[in-house]
Amino acid sequence: MAGNQHNPDQDVDSQPPAAGLTRREAMLQLLRVGGIAAGAAGSGVWFAQQSRRPVPVRAEQARRDHRVAAVPEWPALTVVQFPVGQDAAGKDPIAQAGEPQLLVQQALKNLGGMQRFVSRQEVVVIKPNIAWDRTPEQAANTNPELVAEVVRQCWHAGAKRVIVTDVSCNEARRCFHRSGIEAATRAAGAEVILPDPELFREVELGGVVLKSWPIFIPFLEADKIINLPIAKHHELTGATLGMKNWFGILGGQRNRLHQQIHQSLADLASFMMPTLTIMDCYRILLRNGPTGGNLEDVSLKKTVVAGTDPVALDAYVAKAYWNLDSEHLPYLQMAANRGLGTVDFDKLNVKFSQLS
Amino acid sequence: MLVEASAPRKRVEMIVVRSKLPLLRRISQIFFLLLFVALLLFTSLRPSGRVAGDIHMRVPVRLFFEWDPLVAVANALATHALYRGLLWSLIILLPTLFLGRFFCGWICPMGTLQHFVGSLPSEAKRGKQRIESNRYKRWQTGKYVVLIAGLVAAFFGSMAIGWLDPFSLLVRSFGLALLPAFNFAVRALLAPLEHSHYTAVKTTGESLHTALQATVLDFRQAHFAQGLVLGVLFIVILWASMRVTRIWCRAICPLGALLGACSRWSILGLHKDASSCDKCNRCLLHCQGGDDPIGGAPWRKSECLMCMNCVGSCPHESLSFRLFRNEREVASPDLGRRRTLTGLAAGAAVVPLMRANTGLGKSRHERLLRPPGSLDENDFLSRCIRCGECMKVCPNNSLHPTWDEAGIEGLWTPTLVPRIGYCEPSCVLCSEVCPTGAIWQITPKEKGWVVDVGGQQSQPVRLGTAFYDRGRCLPWALATECIVCEEWCPVSPKAIYVEEAEVIDSLGNVKKLKQPRVDASRCVGCGACEYACPLQEHPAVYVTSIGESRSPASQILLNRK
Numbered sequence: 001m002a003g004n005q006h007n008p009d010q011d012v013d014s015q016p017p018a019a020g021l022t023r024r025e026a027m028l029q030l031l032r033v034g035g036i037a038a039g040a041a042g043s044g045v046w047f048a049q050q051s052r053r054p055v056p057v058r059a060e061q062a063r064r065d066h067r068v069a070a071v072p073e074w075p076a077l078t079v080v081q082f083p084v085g086q087d088a089a090g091k092d093p094i095a096q097a098g099e100p101q102l103l104v105q106q107a108l109k110n111l112g113g114m115q116r117f118v119s120r121q122e123v124v125v126i127k128p129n130i131a132w133d134r135t136p137e138q139a140a141n142t143n144p145e146l147v148a149e150v151v152r153q154c155w156h157a158g159a160k161r162v163i164v165t166d167v168s169c170n171e172a173r174r175c176f177h178r179s180g181i182e183a184a185t186r187a188a189g190a191e192v193i194l195p196d197p198e199l200f201r202e203v204e205l206g207g208v209v210l211k212s213w214p215i216f217i218p219f220l221e222a223d224k225i226i227n228l229p230i231a232k233h234h235e236l237t238g239a240t241l242g243m244k245n246w247f248g249i250l251g252g253q254r255n256r257l258h259q260q261i262h263q264s265l266a267d268l269a270s271f272m273m274p275t276l277t278i279m280d281c282y283r284i285l286l287r288n289g290p291t292g293g294n295l296e297d298v299s300l301k302k303t304v305v306a307g308t309d310p311v312a313l314d315a316y317v318a319k320a321y322w323n324l325d326s327e328h329l330p331y332l333q334m335a336a337n338r339g340l341g342t343v344d345f346d347k348l349n350v351k352f353s354q355l356s
Numbered sequence: 357m358l359v360e361a362s363a364p365r366k367r368v369e370m371i372v373v374r375s376k377l378p379l380l381r382r383i384s385q386i387f388f389l390l391l392f393v394a395l396l397l398f399t400s401l402r403p404s405g406r407v408a409g410d411i412h413m414r415v416p417v418r419l420f421f422e423w424d425p426l427v428a429v430a431n432a433l434a435t436h437a438l439y440r441g442l443l444w445s446l447i448i449l450l451p452t453l454f455l456g457r458f459f460c461g462w463i464c465p466m467g468t469l470q471h472f473v474g475s476l477p478s479e480a481k482r483g484k485q486r487i488e489s490n491r492y493k494r495w496q497t498g499k500y501v502v503l504i505a506g507l508v509a510a511f512f513g514s515m516a517i518g519w520l521d522p523f524s525l526l527v528r529s530f531g532l533a534l535l536p537a538f539n540f541a542v543r544a545l546l547a548p549l550e551h552s553h554y555t556a557v558k559t560t561g562e563s564l565h566t567a568l569q570a571t572v573l574d575f576r577q578a579h580f581a582q583g584l585v586l587g588v589l590f591i592v593i594l595w596a597s598m599r600v601t602r603i604w605c606r607a608i609c610p611l612g613a614l615l616g617a618c619s620r621w622s623i624l625g626l627h628k629d630a631s632s633c634d635k636c637n638r639c640l641l642h643c644q645g646g647d648d649p650i651g652g653a654p655w656r657k658s659e660c661l662m663c664m665n666c667v668g669s670c671p672h673e674s675l676s677f678r679l680f681r682n683e684r685e686v687a688s689p690d691l692g693r694r695r696t697l698t699g700l701a702a703g704a705a706v707v708p709l710m711r712a713n714t715g716l717g718k719s720r721h722e723r724l725l726r727p728p729g730s731l732d733e734n735d736f737l738s739r740c741i742r743c744g745e746c747m748k749v750c751p752n753n754s755l756h757p758t759w760d761e762a763g764i765e766g767l768w769t770p771t772l773v774p775r776i777g778y779c780e781p782s783c784v785l786c787s788e789v790c791p792t793g794a795i796w797q798i799t800p801k802e803k804g805w806v807v808d809v810g811g812q813q814s815q816p817v818r819l820g821t822a823f824y825d826r827g828r829c830l831p832w833a834l835a836t837e838c839i840v841c842e843e844w845c846p847v848s849p850k851a852i853y854v855e856e857a858e859v860i861d862s863l864g865n866v867k868k869l870k871q872p873r874v875d876a877s878r879c880v881g882c883g884a885c886e887y888a889c890p891l892q893e894h895p896a897v898y899v900t901s902i903g904e905s906r907s908p909a910s911q912i913l914l915n916r917k
Contacts, residue, residue: 169888171401171752171783174403174751174782178409179408180408183406183407194575236843253892255888256890258839258840259838288848292848293781293805293807294848294849296848297848
């Protein structure tokens with residue numbers, strides 16, 4: 001390109017017309033090369049200064065206290081049940097549609113109504129157990145009718161958003177679908193969020209064994225959190241109850257938690273303090289938990305246990321269905337020592353209701 | 357459009373009016389390509405969010421395989437029967453007998469992709485070179501050798517032809533390599549948007565993600581063994597067809613060869629008006645099949661893809677497709693005795709040679725875990741066309757193409773890799789999408805891992821048996837509580853049971869903990885224990901194929917419940 005405008009008339013000497021540049025062209029070329037050189041040097045120096053040893057993203061400090069103030073007139077624990085003995089004709093009871101819904105309604109009434117827990121314009125996250133690819137009859141996941149009724153109650157209380165989510169163990173699409181929870185809660189108007197590996201944030205749990213863990217983001221952005229566990233047998237601890245449900249907010253390599261399960265449970269419980277816990281004991285898994293899969297493992301109890309004291313709740317259900325005292329479940333005492341509740345549920349004012 | 361022409365000398369002669377045939381063809385090609393992509397995207401777990409219940413494949417994703425006469429013929433040769441929907445292949449085969457290889461030119465998505473790539477401007481293929489490269493070449497008979505060898509191999513009980521069946525190739529390449537790569541790229545591009553500090557950018561990124569997730573993106577990023585190999589192979593094929601138009605269809609495709617051989621008696625053919633042809637070569641410029649449409653040379657029926665480009669490009673209207681014409685042509689593949697024998701010999705030699713190798717009953721690979729419903733290995737190999745449908749659909753990304761686990765013969769057949777994903781207890785999607793019955797269709801009840809409501813438990817399908825590596829297992833080797841495997845075990849009663857034991861840790865303290873063991877009579881080999889084991893890179897519990905229910909020769913226990 002250079003030298004094209006070379007004018008041979010200026011070369012009066014006998015030299016052959018060399019392809020020289022005009023001064024202007026030479027300057028421009030120097031400028032171009034110089035610019036690139038300066039740019040390369042500058043960005044090189046800048047990048048060199050950026051070189052630091054990579055450190056993990058700073059975990060956010062957070063303690064999720066969603067509790068509401070205790071009111072003396074309302075109990076911290078309530079148990080609502082339908083009769084499960086044989087009827088007059090000597091027949092065993094059978095599950096009937098609509099019963100879980102009535103149980104939830106009565107339990108909430110006993111506790112002072114959903115308005116006590118959920119205020120207008122709040123974002124409520126409901127955490128049922130949707131861990132396994134099982135049907136409601138197999139009792140490995142929370143009863144879908146029960147979850148749907150809690151969703152409706154939140155809407156009545158004026159919630160802005162009602163989200164239903166869990167970090168499943170089995171394939172999430174299958175769990176949400178076959179548990180019946182996705183269909184039932186969508187019909188009740190809830191947002192159903194499936195776990196997405198990209199929706200986790202590293203959080204400093206501040207526990208004794210649980211330090212920094214990825215937490216599923218919807219649980220971090222809630223105003224109120226309602227825990228909806230189901231009571232099941234578990235080989236390692238004897239029973240899996242309310243606090244064990246918080247495993248389902250974690251991402252990462254949570255299969256390590258079994259190594260110190262009681263400490264892990266206590267750590268999780270003191271990180272995530274729910275507004276309310278409603279334990280599904282409509283059907284419970286007595287054996288081969290927490291997965292079950294066989295109807296012979298399932299026992300129909302037609303019961304809902306609810307309350308604001310997560311420690312007393314777990315202690316009550318463990319005693320009622322597995323005859324486990326708090327000595328068998330060390331995490332209960334650990335949680336109680338941290339001021340999360342009391343293991344002596346019989347000293348509480350427990351409100352019992354029998355429906356018929 | 358068919359127009360009755362005047363019939364001199366009482367011959368039945370019909371002229372297909374040239375009009376807009378190439379345009380119609382293009383519309384048809386685009387339609388079937390989109391249909392193929394849509395079916396491939398639906399080859400995944402997509403439960404409806406409204407109604408709970410069992411999960412089944414609601415979209416006929418096997419469609420293209422059921423249309424594929426090659427799969428049907430080979431399946432019939434290998435098994436003396438036709439599986440499920442394979443009879444549908446008649447809707448391609450019968451019209452081909454009458455009309456020639458219209459399928460290759462108008463429907464086949466593999467053909468369409470090559471057609472598209474081949475018509476991109478290329479340095480190596482201009483004017484004269486292009487004309488020369490589109491003249492018939494003897495190497496185009498290669499595909500018939502492949503076909504003969506493949507069918508003979510099928511007769512000997514190996515569906516190795518699936519390596520080269522165009523739909524197997526497409527699903528394998530797209531499903532296991534190109535789509536996962538696309539997924540990765542889209543997510544990588546969206547991530548900076550979604551993590552932006554500006555709300556507007558963030559919202560845009562998130563809504564884009566949601567929209568793509570509902571349509572083309574997978575629920576989660578899938579990874580496949582040999583994805584890179586499969587992807588590069590496919591790109592090489594496309595690159596080659598950029599150099600030589602439709603090189604795959606012309607030289608390799610055994611389905612094209614089958615349809616070419618079938619078109620021998622077809623009644624539709626290319627009519628050449630020799631008097632008006634001035635050898636301008638325009639027809640050759642766009643010829644897809646390399647079938648000599650130019651005046652003077654005999655038309656090669658078995659090579660023509662019925663793309664109608666020659667008809668559309670002839671300036672003198674010397675070319676047209678007509679029914680019941682009587683003209684000089686090469687009706688059969690120009691194969692010759694030697695090439696036919698080569699094909700026969702190759703097919704006859706390759707399966708016995710592969711079977712003379714170890715493997716298949718003599719030294720079966722311990723980690724070859726076939727999907728639930730799979731037939732015993734010999735029957736499996738006589739059906740599996742390595743299409744990858746089962747791997748694409750598996751919601752846990754558990755199934756992967758084999759490299760050498762199933763022997764050379766079993767290359768790219770499916771195997772379960774529990775470390776990446778276990779077999780979901782009530783899921784039978786792989787058996788629902790398998791086009792050939794290598795994975796025989798089963799119901800969740802027949803799978804038998806979960807006791808049905810009110811039902812009797814049937815003999816479960818078993819993929820293998822789990823074993824412990826006590827040198828690595830936490831309660832056995834490290835005096836540490838664990839039994840996550842027991843928690844995940846999906847059968848009831850659980851196949852993993854625990855024994856309370858007292859162990860001594862490094863400080864000399866006595867610790868009580870639970871040590872797991874396997875009850876082989878209950879284990880179904882799903883691999884959930886291996887998947888859940890905290891020792892991820894080399895799990896302390898692992899599944900091997902011994903005890904798989906499909907194989908009577910591979911059992912441990914005298915009596916298994």
